[in-house]
Amino acid sequence: MTDLDSLVKTKIFTGSSYCSTGMNPLKIGDPEVDKPNADKEEETVLIHQEFLLDEDKTVHEFLEEEGLDVVDFVRFECGASEEQKQAQDLKAAQAGA
Numbered sequence: 001m002t003d004l005d006s007l008v009k010t011k012i013f014t015g016s017s018y019c020s021t022g023m024n025p026l027k028i029g030d031p032e033v034d035k036p037n038a039d040k041e042e043e044t045v046l047i048h049q050e051f052l053l054d055e056d057k058t059v060h061e062f063l064e065e066e067g068l069d070v071v072d073f074v075r076f077e078c079g080a081s082e083e084q085k086q087a088q089d090l091k092a093a094q095a096g097a
Contacts, residue, residue: 010090016089019059023041023043023044023049023050024044024075024088025043025044025045025046025049026044026045026091026092026095026096027044027046027092027096028046028047028070028072028073028096029045029046029047029048029060030047031047031060032097034047034048035048036048036058039080044095046059046073047059047060047063047070048060075088
């Protein structure tokens with residue numbers, strides 16, 4: 001394994017371990033296009049949501065500091081029914097369109 005491979009794997013692990021949020025993001029978002037919601041509790045764009053481990057930062061700020069990019073994400077909800085998951089998937093697909 002090269003040093004670059006090691007660095008990439010470390011960054012991917014770091015991102016998957018720390019970039020979590022308790023909210024319901026519908027899409028990753030683009031900081032150049034997507035503007036933050038005035039009500040933080042209603043934010044549906046992942047990069048504008050509060051970073052769970054440091055609520056003084058957004059997910060975007062954390063990603064910038066760590067030199068990470070989100071290429072995809074999956075949100076899990078404890079106790080969610082299959083119908084709730086399908087409704088969430090439909091809502092996410094509509095938001096991404």
